[in-house]
Amino acid sequence: MATNDTNSHEEERNFEDFGLDSRILRALSKLSFVKPTLVQSHIIPLALSGKDILARARTGSGKTAAYSLPVIQKILKAKENANYDSSSATRALILVPTRELAEQVTKQVNKMLIYCSKKLKIVNVAGNMPVQLQKPMLAEKPDIIVTTPSKIAAHLESQNLDIRDSLETLVIDEADLILSYGYEEDLQKILSYLPNVYQSFLMSATMTKDVESLKKLILRDPVILNLEEDKDELALLTQYCVRCSEIDKFLLIYVILKLRLIKGKCILFVNDIDRSYRLKLFLEQFSIRSCVLNSELPLNSRYHIVEEFNKGIYDYIIATDENELKGEKDEEYETLENSNSEAISKPASESTKSSRRKRDMEYGVSRGIDFVNVSAVINFDFPTTAKSYIHRIGRTARGDKSGMSLSFVVPKELYGQHKAVSCPTTERDEEIYARVEKQQREKGAVIKPYVFDMKQVEGFRYRMGDALKAVTKAAIKEARQKEVKQEILNSERLKSHFEDNPNDLNFLRHDKVLHPARIRPHMKHIPSYLMPKVAYSSVNEQSETSEVGHVYFRGSSSNKHRKGRKSYGQRQKNDPLKTFSAGKSNRIRKRQKTA
Template identity: 45%
Template sequence: MAKPKDKPSNDSKHKEEEEEERDDDDKSFEELGLDPRLIRALTKKAIEKPTPIQQVAIPLILEGKDVVARAKTGCGKTFAYLLPLLQKLFTAANSKNKVAPSAFILVPTRELSQQVYSEVVSLVDLCRVQLKVTQLTSSMPVSDLRTAMAGPPDILVSTPGCITKCLSDGVVLTASISHSLEILVLDEADLLLSYGYEDDLKAFTAVVPRHCQCLLMSATSSADVEKLKKLILHNPFILTLPEVGEVKDDVIPKNVQQYWISCSARDKLLYALALLKLELVHKKVLVFTNTIDMGFRLKLFLEKFGIKSAVLNAELPQNSRLHILEEFNAGLFDYLIAIDDCETKEKETVNPESNVESRKSKTHRKPKLDADFGVVRGIDFKNVYTVINLEMPPSVAGYVHRIGRTGRAFSSGASISLVSTDEMEIFEEIKSFLGDDQNEDLNIITPFSTLTPNAVESLRYRAEDMAKSVTKIAVRESRAQDLRNEILNSEKWVFTSSPLSSYLLFLH
């Protein structure tokens, strides 16, 4: 268990203090007391004003307070802790005796680790300061981990599992953490325990020094967050935006327009084609399916009409997923199919009654899915305007998290859900959840009238003809080929983008 930290006790009001977003006039980054170098870096990133959570969190973090920040996805929580964290390291005296990173940023997934690492490196480069940033992953050999930690870095971005691996292998010494660690960030804190990191976090937080400032960033106020808060924090400030409640933790932003289309399950590919081929939706587009097979069915089907897309799924190695995500975020293609199978895992078991299937399974064994991969939460899809639910998620929370991929920060967005008869029950549940309790307005998700029946029928004949060629065999072969291609295409990207190569370039 983490040791209680030495904090002033004369102000008992600060224990578990709830601070909601204030109605004061919007403050600028200058008024928040940010370093001019950080403000110039933000200007270069075209970020002109702080979000509500940043306005409240940044001053408290600069003051050295422990903070729990709860706010909906896309409201700027990452910069809410990165900006003051960097400023504190800018102004800290450089210690030649430092034996471990001054700041640890722990996240639940390797994809999020890569994205946070990239954001930190970008800000450091734009500020032109001498801070070393390192990302570690569990897949790195111990020798590479030791090389990356030589120095040591000022900021370390990783997952809890990787950190405990470093501790057990002697890559990072317990005494060095107690000596050097100044700031600990647990990002997406509500997911850390659900991803199975409880034992890792207990082992790590036990060596966190008393003076260390701890920050928990979360989209929800779940029991897991409360458990983490008790594990590591002492007298924290609890920042909660008004929209964040006990149930509606991740409400849909008001700047996102939600639509739905009623169609049969067999017509879903046809309707998706109509939306994209007739250019009825704004780019970039993120399409969600519940299974990998359906994702590749859609990809192959769209290719028949000259529409290129990529499939992001847990079957791909981490480096390949990061490669796809980087290309999509860079605008190299406009349509990304994301497999959200966290609640509807594909069954990989073989029918015991079929000896033929059993023999085939040995020959065509599917790649192992990455259990740490989470596409709905923990991944930042940049500049997504439209989210399409080709298949409805099995829960209200799944819907809210999916739609949260658009309308981030101050941007606008839209979502379109294709709803079949079998999905009406969950759809009605979603509508009821999102409805206004006072006005009983359950029509917050409106019909997408822009797509007319005549427009759909004009594509039906050719679409149904092309769909016949998208067989199970074609899907299986496409999955295998896509896996091979992505591994080859990402090899060069892996070297130039990996934490170790970044470290080697830093040395050079």
């Protein structure tokens, strides 16, 4: 019978307490893993004792290490107890929903194998390479295989791999996505090739009907861990919402990024591919460089884009969240009318021809991918499900680091007023936001309303209008084609040319200008008469919030804290957009008194 476990307060543990191999402990020390996270402290001892586990924990809580460490420990122990000849066998299979996540998991596990890489081998077969070309990799019988369900199912059917007698552990990461991505048939095939007895782990950020289905299908008398966030962890993420029209989203994102009101690296989520290029070209008008990440780009290019972002090569990445293309919905609302669901599932502002372009349906960016040191997540287009919102904001405030999210929500009465920049999913922003707000409230989190004083940013509007006029449909189409063609060339070079020619790194930059035509030099700089007077101090001087890596937004709820503040030192901690005319007003009052 399954037992339930929660995040009850236990004594702090060290990794040494789990009885892990000394080589694993040395690798963890090298990775600066000092103390196990809540998820790791619960899962590792249960996994080592042989239990099947169903674990729910937030994104960024350390789930990968939680299941990887027991898998590595079991295999090392098996190799020590067996003869060398008989120890060559595939003992663990890790299934993930996307190729990006497969690459990430493989890299993280390899880091844990640094001191035992000769004893234990892991391979990733989730890439684009044809099944038959991967056959030699599997012929060596790697100890751990990381892949997507569709790829491993193809290998098993082609008899490139036989794990009936050797598999000891099956891991399904991001289990709530596996079935919603259409892998049900592949899973049924995989299970028919597995031995009768093996240990299973299901890892998920949410508990859904799909997870319940997998639990019944795969797990045997599992331990169920429902590891909710602590209040301290919830405090690391500050959530804000801005209600505005569709065109004002472009105005506000221009002001936010150009005035550097958010410091550090930032992910901007949009809901379709055309939108990602429209936003990128718009920002280019002001010399704000960003890169685009979507399912049309080759797999190697997507790996490289994420790596470059994590290294800090560029600060802004515009990511297309395409979960709605895979049929992901909020469970309690799956019976919505077809007319409503069609508005979500249809990619916005894309022609029929564009819709037919080849996309990687194993692409995923809002789930699982480890974007490093992200200061903020901006939902430029509000997500189409509450589930997607959770995973988007999970890209920041990871580990013990603080972060913030800012979401643009378009009121229904303002939808469709600006058709040139309209997005079909926007029509249901308020409905989805209501679900999100309720969900966050139940968790003890609050989404703070933030109302920009539009009078303070009205001076930037004419520049925003000029920039949008330059971003035509033809410009978007040209940029989209140019990017895909260029990335195909880049991905070919990434295989061998880059190793032989490291100086070509600059050629592979993903934040280069896509469509330089009609970019006017004067748009790069903001005239002094438009610059907020207090913004200089808030951005350049270290305030009490700057250690997070961004300047906190101050919403209407913070007005009461501003009352009675008269000193410059206190005033500079307010939102620059709320107070940028303060310097001018003070000078006028002084002149009046003198007169």
